[in-house]
Amino acid sequence: MYDVRGSEIENARTETPIPDPSLAALPPRRLAASPFTRVESPWARAVRRFRRHRLAVAGLVVLVVLSVMAIFAPVVGQHDPNRGDFRHINERPSREHWLGTDGNGRDYWSRLVYGARVSLSVGLVSTAIAATIGTVLGAISGFYRGTVDLLIQRFTEMVMTFPTLMIIITLVAYLGPSIYNIMVVLGLLGWTSFCRVVRGQVLSVREVAFVEAARTIGARDHNIMFRHVLPNVLPYIVVLGTLNIAGIILVEAGLSFLGLGVQVPTASWGNMLQQAQTLDVLVSKPWRWIAPGAAIALTVLAINFVGDGLHDALDPRSKID
Numbered sequence: 001m002y003d004v005r006g007s008e009i010e011n012a013r014t015e016t017p018i019p020d021p022s023l024a025a026l027p028p029r030r031l032a033a034s035p036f037t038r039v040e041s042p043w044a045r046a047v048r049r050f051r052r053h054r055l056a057v058a059g060l061v062v063l064v065v066l067s068v069m070a071i072f073a074p075v076v077g078q079h080d081p082n083r084g085d086f087r088h089i090n091e092r093p094s095r096e097h098w099l100g101t102d103g104n105g106r107d108y109w110s111r112l113v114y115g116a117r118v119s120l121s122v123g124l125v126s127t128a129i130a131a132t133i134g135t136v137l138g139a140i141s142g143f144y145r146g147t148v149d150l151l152i153q154r155f156t157e158m159v160m161t162f163p164t165l166m167i168i169i170t171l172v173a174y175l176g177p178s179i180y181n182i183m184v185v186l187g188l189l190g191w192t193s194f195c196r197v198v199r200g201q202v203l204s205v206r207e208v209a210f211v212e213a214a215r216t217i218g219a220r221d222h223n224i225m226f227r228h229v230l231p232n233v234l235p236y237i238v239v240l241g242t243l244n245i246a247g248i249i250l251v252e253a254g255l256s257f258l259g260l261g262v263q264v265p266t267a268s269w270g271n272m273l274q275q276a277q278t279l280d281v282l283v284s285k286p287w288r289w290i291a292p293g294a295a296i297a298l299t300v301l302a303i304n305f306v307g308d309g310l311h312d313a314l315d316p317r318s319k320i321d
Contacts, residue, residue, distance in 0.1 A: 046235075049313035056309020059302035066299060070117035077110035082265040090285065099291055102275065111267035112291055118268045119299065122183055122252045123245035129187025131241050134194020139233070141195070142202030143225060153199070160192045168251070172260045179262050182255060186248050197240055201233040235314035239307055246303040253296050269296050 040048075050056055069076050079097075084104035091101045099108035141152040168185055175181045205211065206229060214224050255261035256270025264271055269292040276282070276289040 046313040050309050053305075053309035053312055055305040056312075059305030059309070062298060062302035063306065066116050066302075067120065069113050070120050073110075073113045073117050077107070077113040079107035079110040081106060081110040081114045081267045092285075093287060099287055100285070102288065106265075108272075108288065108291065111272060112269075112295060114267040115269040115272060115292065116295065116299075118179060118262055118266070119249050119252060119296075122179060122186070123248045125183045126186035126190065126248045127241050127244045129184070130190035130244065131194050131237060132191075133188070134191035135198050135230075135233075135237060137191070138195040138198025139202050139225060139230060142199040143206055143221070143229065145203075149199070152195070156192050156195050159189075162189075164189055165251075168255065169258075169260055172255060177255075177260050177263050179266070182252055182261055186251060190244060190248065193244070194237065194240060197236055198233055201236050202229055205229050205232045235310075239311045239314060242303060242307040242310055246300045246307070249296065249299060249303075 084106050085101070086105050088097070088101050089105045090103055091097055093100045097107050097109065099112060102108055102111070137152050137156070141149045167189060171185045172181055175185070211224060211228050214228055219227075252261055253268070253270035253273070256268045257274045259271075259274065261270055262268035264275070272292040273289060276285075276292070281288045
């Protein structure tokens with residue numbers, strides 16, 4: 001007797017199986033996910049995102065060039081910025097003096113280059129002071145909450161109500177106008193924004209599962225703070241610090257313009273603008289005020305572009321990939 005089922009089973013064993021049409025329609029990478037696929041680290045992803053932000057990359061290039069000029073100012077400037085030559089007063093731009101000379105015969109290009117050193121150093125040092133104070137107070141406030149949080153936040157709000165510009169002018173006038181006093185005063189008055197931002201992020205991070213797990217296994221508060229909480233808050237501190245540098249550069253230029261910042265003969269973009277506000281310079285020597293004004297505007301724009309790029313690159317909710 002012929003066994004139909006046996007024949008069908010034998011044919012099924014010898015014939016080539018037909019692949020599933022639904023699998024054939026999928027792209028090759030979806031057929032089998034390799035368990036050895038390399039996972040991109042958060043910092044590598046941030047760098048890749050930042051590189052796609054063209055304005056941020058351009059701003060970073062500008063900042064690198066300015067930083068190199070400031071570091072190697074004696075080489076780039078070619079002349080002593082504080083030494084006057086009364087044989088070459090108010091000269092026009094030439095091969096020897098690229099931006100001419102001022103009313104005391106000092107090379108204007110050299111003063112512009114050394115002014116970059118002053119502006120960038122004031123921005124970096126003041127921001128470092130403000131970020132340190134604000135991060136410490138904000139982290140303590142957000143981590144311990146309760147009475148500690150209440151006291152720190154009420155003190156922060158009280159400082160935020162102060163008329164900052166008037167206090168800066170008063171303190172600088174009392175302490176004396178100098179680059180070091182400017183750094184300290186701007187740093188001591190600029191920490192409130194860091195404190196509020198860090199507190200909000202710490203309140204969010206401290207409730208995450210890995211922080212609770214670290215607390216469960218007996219980790220101490222300072223270990224949890226430095227190993228688990230602050231590393232997750234660091235991107236927000238970096239972005240805020242970058243934008244804060246631009247604001248401090250503008251404030252320093254304004255104080256120097258008013259005569260309360262860096263004093264002549266030390267070169268600063270602000271006091272260069274102050275010395276170029278006469279009618280004769282404004283009309284017949286425009287390079288005397290265009291150069292420092294353009295330097296301030298270009299630096300602030302570059303820093304803001306870099307800050308925007310860092311925000312998009314470090315924000316996990318950003319849709320840029």
